[in-house]
Amino acid sequence: MLGKISSDSMKKAELVFIPSPGIGHLVSTLEIAKLLIDRDDRLSVTVLIMKLPFDTMVGTYTQSLAASSPTGRIRIVNLPQDDSISEPTSHQPIKLCTVFIENQKPRVKEVVTEMTRTGSPRLAGFVIDMFCTCMIDVANEFGLPTYVFFTSSAAFLGMMLHLQTLQDSHNIDVTELKDTDTELVIPSFVNPVPAKVLPSTVLDKDGGATMLLNHAKRFRNTKGIMVNTVTELESNAVQSLSNIKIPKVYPVGPILNLKGETGSSQKTEILTWLDQQPPSSVVFLCFGSMGSFSVDQVKEIAHGLENSGHRFLWSLRQPPPKVKFGLSTDYTNPEEVLPEGFLDRTAGIGKVIGWAPQVAVLAHIAIGGFVSHCGWNSTVESLWFGVPLATWPMYAEQQVNAFQMVKELGLAVEIKLDYRRAGQIIVSAEEVKEGVRRVMEYDSEVRKKVKEMKEKCRKAIMDGGSSHTWLGCLIQDVMDNTPPSN
Template sequence: MQKAQLVFIPSPGVGHLVSAVEIAKLLVDRDDRLSITVLIIKHPNFDSDISSNYSRSVDRIKFIDLPNDFSDSNIPRSLFASFIESRKPRVKDAVSNLLTHSDSPRLAGFVLDMFCTCMIDVANDFGVPSYIFFTSGAAFLSLMFHAQFLHDELSKPTTDLKDLDTELVVPSVANPIPARFLPSVLLNRDMAMFLYEHSRRFRTTKGIMVNTFAELESFAINSFSDRQIPPLYPVGPILNLNGNNYDVVKKTEIMEWLDDQPPSSVVFLCFGSMGSFSGDQVKEIAYALEHCGHRFLWSIRQSPPKDKDKETILIPSDYVNLTDVLPEGFLDRTVGIGKVIGWAPQVAVLGHEAIGGFVSHCGWNSTLESLWFGVPMATWPMYAEQQFNAFEMVRELGLAVEIKMDYKMDFKSENTMIVTADEIERGISCLMEFDNQIRRRVKEMSQKSRKALINGGSSFSSLGRFIDDVFPSE
């Protein structure tokens, strides 16, 4: 039996690592001929300890931690690409060592994270193709290609739209997108150039696996058919339904509280690993929750110190004392209907029958999780491509309600816009309507997301086409 191996290189950060390992597990479960080695790049600013999430002895998946020999303990965002570039010799050494074993299967290719395209050079050195595993949606992938085309071919960079009240026509969405909903990275010159370069490298690969499914993003996926772009493989939703390691005592306390709530009665507020707010914004959320009267579970994180002169981004942490930031008496007044927590076991919470709505930052993993569990979402994007995700979910697909789609977090100062309690309350009230069209659509999409992965489903078939490409007919 012909055997082959793939080398996976995820970007640092749990969100990227988890998705990469989940698709690796699907691949080895699907085909006995395939084995995978995941190279773990350690980054000082990210928790890259995947051993806390996965066993190191997954059948036919090997994990190799690349040496962490980068001297700077805090790497600015502007140096992230240089940091990944500096790992190329380490990747080359690791792959060379893999191939020295006499029983090593044929190296069939590299599967690279969307931010690790420089590793295409290493794959070329070994004479094997590169594939991209794109951890966001197909519509955003198309936006990246379109923005790069506008810059390279038409000399119309998206950065020119920064201060204009205008709209951009993008092939992957039916509605023109207002410039204020574009991701911040496409409105900042340095970051836009960073994305343009990745898009150029994407075009040189043999194929792109995307964490989406045809039933969700049919318009976006079909928009690729007449463009000079490598084959697209929609293989999602790729989710870690077991969740990450979490304090067992705290998780038990949260789940027991949810057990005591009526079905679909609780609105869950959670804003991802980077999501935190100023004290003034926290109070506006608190006023909205207290006034709207819905039961709530609120994950709240403390903002790290901000210094406009430093580019390093630090991760939020849990508050030692929640009363330091919440309105006086809030916890006492809402003790019967609400619970305020720190870091949340998001997957377990979304899967609980008590959850009736999800106020989210619209990270792609969170978006797919909400759809999987059939929980409608209220959009409050903060950074990265989240504004675009929110636009797609609300305006394009009718699968979410809006709180503030053009909200953008300022990582360097406290000068981020304030969303008022009235705006938040309106969004939550719309979200928690028991019998509305959005809730019905989300339930239908939940069923479609699950069918996509089973035998005969759209993503199951797409993954099969990818495997066929790895094992071409002789």
């Protein structure tokens, strides 16, 4: 599917990958690293892992990756753990991560210094996550080019760059848009974007907005920006990015981890249950590694599902002890938060689970719809498998993703577009019921469009496809700009 580039006469080159801490960013970053080395035998990759003290998923995932990398051309380096950040409640996520990543710069410099001592293969550059722009400073010290791997959509990339221009070139304080009915004209979107769907961080007057837009400012100082998207999915956004003065944008998606999920015993039980359901009959509810709800909201979802009459698979997680930042965990006894008798009444048509093997579930023929938080990885996975989305965004840029999928592209139905986790908004049982009903409609226009996009996404990564071609262009740029050996 991916034609290889190989030449024994050419010198080999190594890229240093620096993903953000957190499993969502790490998974797609490692997948693009694997794509690069599979495509070109000249390339090797060293991935520098920054692990937050309270994130237990990253270590498990990197161990499984190391065990499944027989080529030896992906090397995992775990940076020394920084235990100085032990209270995740003291900052918003972007502030916590910004401070944490900045503190890793000396450790990254030490590792790269050691790599330069051997001189073989030559260091070709850094590939940094969208939130690791401070590492451009380290790359510059070594005279190395930096590429960004943007783990969200091209439309959101365009939004960040546009808002950064408004802030820095036109002195517009975007945080003033909070709680207004303003609609923004943003080139990467066809429709005006309501301020109410902007990420909470963009509207944060306590420094979060400045931190986020400073990342966008630094994107402009890199050699190129890889985006986990497909030209055919975001044609307007990709075109708009080619019309502004920024580094070259490479739409190289969809970047997917289609195997290697942990939790095998749970996975087997879940898939066995799905095997017993009719094709396209089950709605899947899953809200990401940080997706959890209040008890009142759990009961509304349960009533909505029961009243919908549809079969369901519901990944129900409980909030972490430190609710401002952290990962959801499984309930020991979900009956404690569900309506009395709910599990008995729905035993024939529904299954409530904890952790979900999301890719394996979406790939299953029984799944007919996906109620999702609209994280970009989940959105791309859903399109890859041709499963229509019902949007319930919760944090980060998920409101933007939901707006794009529903209003821009017609690839999802709306449950909510502007859900604010910090507020006391309760999505009613009736809204849940209606959202499930619409996403499960057999002959809907949304379902037809999603099936068409599934085929376009798959063609994009094949020989001659748009993403396949862009990946080749990126590799050529990396090799052309690899600094000469000393």
